[in-house]
Amino acid sequence: MAVGAVSGGRRRLEGLDRAAPVWLLAAAALVLLILLPLGWLAYISVSGPQGLTLAHYARVLGDPPLQKALWNTVLLAFWSGLVALVIGAPMAWLSARTDLPGRRLLQSLVMASFVTPPFLGAFAWVMLAGPNAGYLNQLYRILTGAEAPLLNIFSMPGLIFVVAIYTFPYVYIMITNTLGLIASDLEDAAAILGAGRLQVAWTITLPMVLPAILSGFILAVLQALALFGSPAILALPAGFHTVTTQMWSFFQYPPRAELAAAFSIPLLLATALLLLAQKKLLGRRGYAAVGGKGGQRRAIRLGPWRYPALAGCLAVLACSVFLPYGILLKAAFARAWAQPLTRGNFTLENWSFTFLHGATQSAIVNTLELGVLTACVGAGLATLLAYVTNRRLIVGHQVLGFLALAPVVIPGVVLAVALFVAYTRPPFLLYGTLWILFLAYLTKEMPVGYSQADATMRGIHPELEEAGRILGAGRLRVLREITAPLARSGIIATWCFVFIGVIRELSASIILFTPNTKVISVVIFDLKEEGQFGAIAVLGVFMLVMTFATVALVQALLGRDVIGVRTSGGSG
Amino acid sequence: MRHRRLPLVLLLLALIGSAAPAAAQDPRLEAARKEGKVVWYTSLALTSSEKVAKLFETAYPGVKVEVHRTGSQRILQRMMQELQANIRNVDVVHTSDAGHYVLLKEKKLLMRYTPAGVEHFAAGFKDRDGFHYGLRATVNVIAYNSQKITAAEAPRTWKDVLDPRWRGRLVTAHPGYSGVIATHVLALVHLHGWDYFKALAQNKPMLVQSAVDPAGIVASGERPVAVNGGDYNFYQVKKKGNPVEIVFPKEGVPLVVSPSAITSFAPHPNAARLFTDFIFSREVQQVLADTEGLYTGHPDVKYPADRPKLGDLKLLPVDPEELEKRNEEIKTRFVEIFGA
Numbered sequence: 001m002a003v004g005a006v007s008g009g010r011r012r013l014e015g016l017d018r019a020a021p022v023w024l025l026a027a028a029a030l031v032l033l034i035l036l037p038l039g040w041l042a043y044i045s046v047s048g049p050q051g052l053t054l055a056h057y058a059r060v061l062g063d064p065p066l067q068k069a070l071w072n073t074v075l076l077a078f079w080s081g082l083v084a085l086v087i088g089a090p091m092a093w094l095s096a097r098t099d100l101p102g103r104r105l106l107q108s109l110v111m112a113s114f115v116t117p118p119f120l121g122a123f124a125w126v127m128l129a130g131p132n133a134g135y136l137n138q139l140y141r142i143l144t145g146a147e148a149p150l151l152n153i154f155s156m157p158g159l160i161f162v163v164a165i166y167t168f169p170y171v172y173i174m175i176t177n178t179l180g181l182i183a184s185d186l187e188d189a190a191a192i193l194g195a196g197r198l199q200v201a202w203t204i205t206l207p208m209v210l211p212a213i214l215s216g217f218i219l220a221v222l223q224a225l226a227l228f229g230s231p232a233i234l235a236l237p238a239g240f241h242t243v244t245t246q247m248w249s250f251f252q253y254p255p256r257a258e259l260a261a262a263f264s265i266p267l268l269l270a271t272a273l274l275l276l277a278q279k280k281l282l283g284r285r286g287y288a289a290v291g292g293k294g295g296q297r298r299a300i301r302l303g304p305w306r307y308p309a310l311a312g313c314l315a316v317l318a319c320s321v322f323l324p325y326g327i328l329l330k331a332a333f334a335r336a337w338a339q340p341l342t343r344g345n346f347t348l349e350n351w352s353f354t355f356l357h358g359a360t361q362s363a364i365v366n367t368l369e370l371g372v373l374t375a376c377v378g379a380g381l382a383t384l385l386a387y388v389t390n391r392r393l394i395v396g397h398q399v400l401g402f403l404a405l406a407p408v409v410i411p412g413v414v415l416a417v418a419l420f421v422a423y424t425r426p427p428f429l430l431y432g433t434l435w436i437l438f439l440a441y442l443t444k445e446m447p448v449g450y451s452q453a454d455a456t457m458r459g460i461h462p463e464l465e466e467a468g469r470i471l472g473a474g475r476l477r478v479l480r481e482i483t484a485p486l487a488r489s490g491i492i493a494t495w496c497f498v499f500i501g502v503i504r505e506l507s508a509s510i511i512l513f514t515p516n517t518k519v520i521s522v523v524i525f526d527l528k529e530e531g532q533f534g535a536i537a538v539l540g541v542f543m544l545v546m547t548f549a550t551v552a553l554v555q556a557l558l559g560r561d562v563i564g565v566r567t568s569g570g571s572g
Numbered sequence: 573m574r575h576r577r578l579p580l581v582l583l584l585l586a587l588i589g590s591a592a593p594a595a596a597q598d599p600r601l602e603a604a605r606k607e608g609k610v611v612w613y614t615s616l617a618l619t620s621s622e623k624v625a626k627l628f629e630t631a632y633p634g635v636k637v638e639v640h641r642t643g644s645q646r647i648l649q650r651m652m653q654e655l656q657a658n659i660r661n662v663d664v665v666h667t668s669d670a671g672h673y674v675l676l677k678e679k680k681l682l683m684r685y686t687p688a689g690v691e692h693f694a695a696g697f698k699d700r701d702g703f704h705y706g707l708r709a710t711v712n713v714i715a716y717n718s719q720k721i722t723a724a725e726a727p728r729t730w731k732d733v734l735d736p737r738w739r740g741r742l743v744t745a746h747p748g749y750s751g752v753i754a755t756h757v758l759a760l761v762h763l764h765g766w767d768y769f770k771a772l773a774q775n776k777p778m779l780v781q782s783a784v785d786p787a788g789i790v791a792s793g794e795r796p797v798a799v800n801g802g803d804y805n806f807y808q809v810k811k812k813g814n815p816v817e818i819v820f821p822k823e824g825v826p827l828v829v830s831p832s833a834i835t836s837f838a839p840h841p842n843a844a845r846l847f848t849d850f851i852f853s854r855e856v857q858q859v860l861a862d863t864e865g866l867y868t869g870h871p872d873v874k875y876p877a878d879r880p881k882l883g884d885l886k887l888l889p890v891d892p893e894e895l896e897k898r899n900e901e902i903k904t905r906f907v908e909i910f911g912a
Contacts, residue, residue: 065908131740133794154778237778239911252748252903253649336814338792357622358639424657432659514654515613515640515661526642529749530618531785 019475023394026384030403033443037418044421045261056262069241073225076160076242081221083164087316088171089213094309096179099299101306106313113320114169115547117504119229120540122162123528124324126233127331129153133338135327154238163230165320167223171216178212184298197300211281218278222271226411228507233528243267244413244507251511257421264414271409331537350534359523367503367519370434374441375499379491382449387479390457404450407443412507415440420511432514440508445498452497456490489558496554500547601632603842609636610843613651614666615644615751617784617805620864628850635843643782644669644751660837663844666707668830669751671896673704683834685845687852696829697869704833707851708860709867710802711825711885712756719815720796729821730760733799734771742777743786743795748903752783752828756800757902758895759826759888766905772799773909791816807865824886
């Protein structure tokens with residue numbers, strides 16, 4: 001990077017001449033993508049029939065049921081974050097630092113929980129832990145003869161549980177990444193001085209990963225704040241709302257976009273504050289031991305605890321992967337999901353019904369189209385932007401980096417409300433087309449795509465590019481012939497991330513779809529409202545197969561883990 | 573279901589077979605084929621509406637039916653939201669909230685069209701101005717899981733479900749989603765007042781959305797008693813061999829007549845007329861009665877022996893104008909009382 005700054009001003013100017021429009025276009029696209037809808041959102045939230053007003057805010061913040069929804073979201077986010085932490089942190093430590101058997105398998109399974117759409121998990125848990133018909137509760141009653149259920153999934157604790165088992169991977173990834181950067185020297189020193197294993201973990205390792213732990217917690221809280229599907233499936237039947245379900249219900253007839261907009265601002269502020277806190281925590285690099293790559297990392301021996309620890313991890317993964325996948329698979333082939341899968345109860349009707357249903361077919365096509373398109377444009381744009389910011393090609397490149405990451409603070413529902421307001425009126429009439437969904441997905445996936453692309457670009461040293469420039473190639477040619485091939489696997493990984501993110505998206509789609517632009521997740525939600533368990537299970541299985549097929553395909557292409565934990569800096 | 577449906581399709585083909593030459597000569601068929609499809613926003617349960625669509629496509633090859641099934645309230649919301657954005661998508665609109673048609677007619681969003689043969693329909697199924705006609709009817713009932721509850725224990729009246737012993741064992745569908753339930757709520761407010769629902773909320777019923785859903789919930793045993801829901805949904809689930817029994821409460825059952833109309837802006841008007849005639853034909857109305865367990869306005873339709881006659885039931889009708897006026901109130905108060 002320093003080299004880029006040194007290279008002569010004249011050459012840089014020459015490069016600007018030809019390539020500048022490309023950088024500026026990418027920058028403009030980003031600004032339009034994010035600022036236009038958010039601007040409309042803010043405007044709608046304060047505009048009334050007689051000019052500017054705060055009436056919408058007064059209305060949503062003063063209404064007791066809406067206050068309750070806000071409070072429920074606070075509870076949900078906090079507790080889910082905490083549970084995710086309690087599950088994720090020990091698992092991260094076990095898999096990064098100990099001789100736990102099956103660490104590789106464990107990591108794959110955590111990634112499986114990571115890519116499982118949370119609303120599918122929630123739906124599966126309805127069948128597992130519905131208080132009366134739920135499988136686990138039936139089993140519990142048979143075993144103990146009890147009357148009361150073991151678990152009631154339709155409750156705040158039930159919701160927290162289901163949200164946590166799909167957000168703990170954020171904590172896990174955050175912490176394993178940091179642990180991978182800490183050498184064992186300090187731990188060894190402590191051990192030599194006579195500290196026991198637990199004492200080492202508690203007094204040495206824990207303080208060093210504390211920032212990662214906190215920021216993992218914050219990431220998990222952010223996820224929980226933004227979720228729509230899980231509360232819609234588990235909270236509404238129990239008679240309570242969260243902010244996201246409440247915002248969605250503002251879109252009944254007559255729609256209350258202005259109330260939804262006003263209600264979304266607190267959520268936006270909360271996520272922005274949390275992210276700021278996280279940045280502060282990670283930015284405070286007061287731990288000299290973290291960050292270096294040198295030093296050895298030795299596995300800590302668990303001794304007799306190896307298998308109990310493994311059992312603990314597998315128990316968590318049973319909740320997030322084995323049990324839900326199992327019940328979905330069963331329901332996909334059963335006439336009555338609550339009954340045992342006997343010969344009489346076995347059927348393929350769910351499959352034929354689901355795939356012959358017209359809405360399903362077009363939804364599959366729409367989902368794939370949107371997935372591929374968003375992944376291509378998203379990966380391309382993210383790579384370009386990362387290139388621009390890493391090589392400091394235009395004035396204000398820092399702002400670009402910030403903007404590309406900014407959508408992290410925008411929950412899907414809020415983004416959807418903003419897009420709905422922005423694109424149902426001139427000059428951009430996009431509602432009713434796939435384009436509005438495309439914009440939503442592109443915006444929503446930009447932070448993921450950008451951070452992936454940014455990491456890739458950081459790993460590519462400018463020397464080779466400089467060599468190309470010296471030999472007379474223009475910026476664009478260097479980008480095409482030198483940088484892009486070097487960044488290839490990083491770009492493919494970005495593509496894969498964005499694609500998986502798109503095909504599972506529900507919270508923005510549920511507000512932006514029209515009958516002709518339904519996607520699979522929306523069809524699943526529709527079927528859920530009608531209680532078509534068999535068909536939902538079929539589509540859920542289909543969605544999971546599609547996700548894992550993508551991961552497998554890209555992994556085969558690249559010959560390495562795409563969605564993996566990055567134990568050392570730099571890829572590509 | 574495919575294979576079980578096959579004989580039915582054959583039977584219907586035989587029935588329509590006699591009419592087929594006439595249909596082929598129908599000059600509208602050519603025009604409809606040019607349009608290619610008819611877009612149907614419907615609140616009829618998904619399996620039932622898919623069945624009707626297949627029957628039409630078999631009878632009129634070359635004209636597809638695009639089924640968009642969701643709850644009545646969602647249909648209205650979709651349609652209005654689309655119109656606001658200048659999207660004219662729907663040809664035929666069918667919901668279970670008769671109030672919607674008061675509103676749509678007032679906003680001049682309906683086309684005046686009288687399907688062939690509806691003049692002999694029962695009075696409650698006809699709009700006096702000729703904009704919409706009742707495609708089907710159902711009544712709201714109580715239903716219970718007969719494996720979990722004996723006939724002697726089962727609730728017999730709407731008020732029986734208020735007994736504390738049903739706490740945590742009930743399920744209700746939602747008037748914010750379903751027109752069947754919006755009608756139900758209004759009818760019961762007339763009968764017992766909002767206090768009825770306040771008392772019901774004390775028993776912590778599970779809240780689901782569609783009036784179709786309680787049938788599945790009761791069949792699975794997740795909640796043994798449904799306090800409302802379309803009678804035809806329970807009938808279908810029961811016929812599939814599930815342990816579900818239907819109770820027609822003594823105080824009377826809220827009657828839900830679900831109208832169908834062509835929109836004034838229908839992008840496929842010929843296909844829409846053809847489709848509307850088809851769904852009001854005796855053959856289709858008979859299918860709705862036979863396999864779906866619905867009631868119809870058609871005077872010649874025969875009902876299965878295991879169905880009570882509509883005339884034998886004490887019906888609680890609801891005035892569409894009032895349903896329209898109080899739609900907002902019904903939804904808001906329900907949410908206030910039940911929490912979501």
